[in-house]
Amino acid sequence: MEKEKVEIFKDILKRLHKGEDIESLKKQFGELLSRLSPFEIPVIEQELLREGEIDVKDIIKMCDLHVEFFRGAVSEAGREIENLPEGHPLRTLYEENKQILKDAEALGLLASSTFSLQNEDPRRRNFYEKLVQHVSELSRIGYTHYTREEMLIFPYIERRGITAVPTVLWSKHDEVRLKIKLLVNLLKKEEDDERLKKEALELSRMLSDMVFRENNILYPTLKVLLSEGEWKAIKMFEKDIGYYKVEVVEEWETSAEPLLPHQIDPTVPPETYEKLPEEIKRVVGALRPDTEYSLVRENDLKLESGYLSMEELNAIFKTLPIDVTFVDKHDRVRFFSGGHRIFHRAPTVLGRPVQFCHPPRSVHIVNKILKAFKEGRKNPAEFWINMGERKIHIRYFPVLDEDGNYMGTLEVVQDITDIKKLEGEKRLLDWK
Template sequence: MEREKVELFKEVLKKLHEGEDVESLKKQFGELLSQIPPFEIPVIEQELIKSGEIDVRDIIKMCDLHVEFFRGAVSEAGREIEKLPNGHPLRTLYEENKQILKDAEALSLLASSTFSLPKDDPRRKQFYEKLVQHVSGLHRIGLTHYTREEMLIFPYIERRGITAVPTVLWSKHDEIRLKIRLLLNLLKKEESDERLKEEALELSRMLSDMVFRENNILYPTLKVLFSEGEWKAIKLLEKDIGYYKIEVTDEWETSAEPVLPHQMDPTVSPETYEKLPDEIKRVAGMLTPDTEYSLVRDNDMEIESGYLSLEELNAIFKTLPFDITFVDKHGRVRFFSGGHRIFHRAPTVLGRPVQFCHPPRSVHIVNKILKAFKEGRKEPAEFWINMGDRKIHIRYFPVLDKEGNYLGTLEVVQDITRIKELEGEKRLLDWKD
């Protein structure tokens, strides 16, 4: 029977190598493959790798089989999510997790394969390079999938009083981000086989564990709690962050108006609470939603990305670590920030043609920049000069409306002396108590 398993697996891999897709193979071999226990698959794969019957190109293809046949026991909650139309943000998260699970499997298999080969085996270098390439690509999980959850999903459940869950998940996300960075550095340093294999298998386990937590706990919670309007808002915002290895379609549609966290009713009805997964109810207890805070106050100004009072707006401009000046489309100075400035400005400059605010010797440069911006050549202009022992960075940006029409020019001036001296990283606060 053992040889039959190996031969069966070799037959499937051969067809994969020849370009046959997984769905077709499921129909041909699904019943037979499902009879092979999951723990036996790596043993068979190792035998085939050592015998030279498969190469690095087949590794990822084998992981499609892992996900489809041996890790593909979809929970009831998963089946409900799979019924959602393509393009629904929850379905998108779920589909990304399939890719993440596949990549976790590929990481485990690549690491096991690479370090099972003798160092003088000519295939080892090829496997090692593929492992480095694979780990390098995993950082995209944190940039896309995890970031969308942290920035777009977590605010809605936090507002409902579920704060422990996002805190734990975000911590786990960061552990995975750090582990990816660590493993990549160790690979580039060519650490010992034992250490590299250990770290790779641990990262694979962490990625798979996060998929399990999300698919079986987080996503069923979101399906119960979130309204169509909340999903609509998330859908509108998620493209700016991006997706992990999937193409997102627009099959899902809703007539609901988008609802942001500060606009929603955070209370959870007893009926809805009872539908939550037991793991969530154990952590959250009886929910205490955030109902006291009102984002929009009397006399607030609505800005595109928030609400501010005039007092706050002025204070923000005075606090900026650089100074700005705005020249309108007619070439007149309309605004400058207060607080510490590198180049002096006084209220007498307001309404003044910008050409009169510069030395006559540099007016031709000012005119050249304004003309280029008005004509739609949008590249910022920048200069840097020495002022004593300080390095000053000066930049000019075209300011455009939503349709791309020219509104004016923004001058940004910054002392970058200290910035140029920075080296390495500083991740801890060093304030003295």
């Protein structure tokens, strides 16, 4: 390694430590940083750590400077996405990936720096705690960025017959999630340095790999395929899932009507197909869009989150492992679920004042709950009782319209005896 290069790099870190502006350092030392390989960085930093000239905050700051240079120039597709208005869902995903890439680099640097220090070095504990915190924060990537892609983005390309790509990406997402969970647990147990460093560097590589798969393959595909109406629908739902370390500005607007996957024409015209990235074309071959299935059938009930026939709706309520009873705003019983019930109900109770459905000794409590709900209490009233050897959980929820007006009360009753015995995990993949 060139001695001059090392000395200049040391100077950059020292100036960062003293509070010099990051942007000016980027401009001044961009050429140097572009000539440094990722493998040289930890060596230089370890030397500075031994000299006691930098701390953990400097390591994180350094990522702002070098991450963009290690990964090469922004692709043409990337520049097009960067030119989208702020708040466009695709621009938001791209901006999150910048943060993920930075955090991946920070993870590698933190791990290399932490485990270069001897156990007796007083700075090691500070570095170790920062590493634990950093890895814990990485868990949010799976809950936000990856989940938005899986739940909001993938359905649109699957509808067009592109199923292999989202399947592969979702598998990669889960590999990252599992690796983060493993590393969190290993750090808690304070496993040996070599194991921790190995897993941390592997996770850093996996996160970076996902960023480049998305930026160079998935996002250019989305930009070609999805219409304004589809992005409008995605925008409507993405806040419910959340974002990874970005503030979303509401600059992007469109007059297009929101389109859900089942509402679009899934056929991809030849001219659009030709604009797809070559990697996508190689994987999908001839597209086989999902054109046979029709979501909405004659006589279906249109609900807020789907469509059901009356037969399906009744069957669902009978199948639920809970008892449900609805009392309207006039305190009259309007509905109860069928099937097996813990508390018996018969059609004779329909239209009956709910007060008459309870023993006289408890009616004053029923009225107290209803009064609280009508006055605006939103928290459920909750009780649990023993019925023989079974533990029964009873909850009352206020039911409100979109404007917050009281519509009635929902009673939910559940046998939680076996639920209380659960320990550890039994995941979907464990089912036999």
